[in-house]
Amino acid sequence: MASHRKSRTPGTRVAGIRTPALATAALTSVALLSQTADAAPGEDRPSLEEVEKKVGDLYRQAESATEKYNAAKEQTTKQRKRVDTLLDDVAQRTQKLNEARAELGSYAAAQYRTGAGLPDTATFLLAETPQDIFDQRQVLDRMTGRQKAAVDDYVTRQTETMKKRQEATESLRTLTETQGDLKTAKATVQKKLADARQLLSKLTAEEKARLAAIEKRKQEEAARKAAELARQQAEQEQAREEAAQQGGGASEGSGSGSTGSTGTPPADSSYGTKAEKALAFARAQIGKPYVWGATGPGSYDCSGLTQAAWKAAGVSLPRTTYDQVNAGTTVPVSQAQPGDLVFFYDDVTHVGIYIGNGMMIHAPKPGTYVREESVYYDGDSAIHSIVRPA
Numbered sequence: 001m002a003s004h005r006k007s008r009t010p011g012t013r014v015a016g017i018r019t020p021a022l023a024t025a026a027l028t029s030v031a032l033l034s035q036t037a038d039a040a041p042g043e044d045r046p047s048l049e050e051v052e053k054k055v056g057d058l059y060r061q062a063e064s065a066t067e068k069y070n071a072a073k074e075q076t077t078k079q080r081k082r083v084d085t086l087l088d089d090v091a092q093r094t095q096k097l098n099e100a101r102a103e104l105g106s107y108a109a110a111q112y113r114t115g116a117g118l119p120d121t122a123t124f125l126l127a128e129t130p131q132d133i134f135d136q137r138q139v140l141d142r143m144t145g146r147q148k149a150a151v152d153d154y155v156t157r158q159t160e161t162m163k164k165r166q167e168a169t170e171s172l173r174t175l176t177e178t179q180g181d182l183k184t185a186k187a188t189v190q191k192k193l194a195d196a197r198q199l200l201s202k203l204t205a206e207e208k209a210r211l212a213a214i215e216k217r218k219q220e221e222a223a224r225k226a227a228e229l230a231r232q233q234a235e236q237e238q239a240r241e242e243a244a245q246q247g248g249g250a251s252e253g254s255g256s257g258s259t260g261s262t263g264t265p266p267a268d269s270s271y272g273t274k275a276e277k278a279l280a281f282a283r284a285q286i287g288k289p290y291v292w293g294a295t296g297p298g299s300y301d302c303s304g305l306t307q308a309a310w311k312a313a314g315v316s317l318p319r320t321t322y323d324q325v326n327a328g329t330t331v332p333v334s335q336a337q338p339g340d341l342v343f344f345y346d347d348v349t350h351v352g353i354y355i356g357n358g359m360m361i362h363a364p365k366p367g368t369y370v371r372e373e374s375v376y377y378d379g380d381s382a383i384h385s386i387v388r389p390a
Contacts (some may be wrong), residue, residue, distance in 0.1 A: 046273075048207050054216065055196045059365045062192035064349040066292040066301055067320045069185035073293065074319045076182055079175040086168040093161040100154040189292055195367055222374035226358025229375070232334050233357075274313040274390050275339025281312035282353050282361040285370045290363040295319075300363045300370060302351050306341055309353055313339075314389045321351045328389035333375075336386045342375050342382040354386070 029339045090212065146155070203211065285308075288299055295304035303324055317324050325343050336342070336354045342362075344350040352362030363370045364377075373385060 005279040023341050048203075048210055048214075051199050051203065051207075052211060055199050058192045058196040058199070060345065060349060062189050062196070063365060064347055065185050065188040065192060067303065067349055069182065069189060070303065071300070071320045071322065072178055072182040072185050076175065076178045079171060079178055079245055082174055083168060083171045086164060086171055090161065090164045090168055093157065093164055095284060097154070097157045098155050099159050100150065104168040181219070204389075219374070219377065222372055222376040222379075225376040225380070226374035229333065229336075229358035230356070233336070236334065238275065271337075271339065271388065271390055274310075274315060276338070277313035278315070278353065279361070280357055282306075282346070282370075285309075286361065286372065288363075288370045289368055290368050290370070292366060302363045305361075305370060306351050306353050306361045310389055313390070317389060321348050323386055323387060324351060324389070328387040331386050333383060333386055336375075337388070338386075339390075341387045343387065343388055344382045345384055348384050 020200075074225065117219055127314050141250050282305065285296070285300060285305060288296075290298035290301060292301050293304075296308045300308065303319060303321045306324060307319060310317045317327055321343060324341060330339070331337075338354055338356045340354040342352045342354050342360050344352075350362070352360035352375070354360050354375065358375055360375050361370065361372055364373070
């Protein structure tokens with residue numbers, strides 16, 4: 001698991017992928033943006049710290065819009081399937097309605113050939129609505145039992161077909177609205193990313209170097225906090241083992257101690273087996289690019305990666321972070337185990353999959369790649385919750 005920390009030759013693509021300290025600045029500032037070192041002297045420009053904060057905010061806003069896009073896309077897919085099903089149903093009902101109409105027509109033709117004048121069944125065929133038919137009680141009384149059955153069948157089919165047509169019309173309207181939401185969310189993502197790139201494009205070479213240094217210090221602090229979390233978890237595990245050896249297994253996960261435990265028991269062996277499969281899949285995706293709205297296999301966004309990883313373990317997760325956060329049991333950060341989902345920010349717009357020792361695998365943001373990184377990559381307060389999905 002420590003392979004991501006091995007020394008690499010600076011400037012290589014592998015280093016760009018595996019060294020989170022440089023990934024944000026190097027990939028977004030150098031690969032995506034042009035240098036504008038010849039900016040006019042005295043130009044009123046924001047400080048580097050202001051640019052860094054603004055860019056971070058824009059990326060988070062873009063990720064929030066991405067999750068809304070994912071939700072709208074999923075809803076569009078479901079609604080389109082419903083519309084297709086309803087239209088198929090309407091077509092089948094219309095066919096049967098036509099067959100019932102043809103049967104009534106045969107009765108009408110037979111009555112007309114006998115010289116009975118305008119046939120009673122023809123009166124029904126000329127009626128505009130089922131209610132028109134029921135209003136003509138005196139005509140119905142003159143019909144034979146077989147004719148009445150044919151009329152009843154026709155009226156029932158006509159009513160059901162009209163109802164299904166109304167459902168299909170409403171579903172089509174809803175689908176159109178959802179497609180509009182999808183278009184809006186997509187435009188919002190693109191606008192936020194364009195704004196972030198524009199801000200970064202105004203940085204000079206010196207400012208880009210300073211920004212990279214800031215990112216490196218942040219990642220070093222995140223690694224320190226990850227190591228501290230790993231130490232706490234190791235102490236918890238040792239305490240559980242000692243309690244079990246002393247016959248105190250009943251106190252396991254009782255919430256005692258200084259780690260802030262809330263009494264959540266450790267995951268069972270079946271969870272561990274599934275988690276291993278999910279993590280094996282996630283590790284195999286390291287180095288693939290973040291693409292908003294992507295679910296693999298060539299690229300992923302954050303929730304697309306976690307959904308695909310757990311699908312490989314036979315567990316179906318919802319598409320968006322908003323739904324994934326409710327798809328399991330919430331546990332304290334101190335009790336996070338490999339395979340657990342780590343959610344970030346108050347609006348729950350980012351997610352990674354925990355691998356142990358305070359580290360996770362996640363798809364960070366546009367311009368970066370799937371990688372291993374500290375769960376504290378954006379500070380302590382960024383973590384929203386830990387969820388055990390199976």
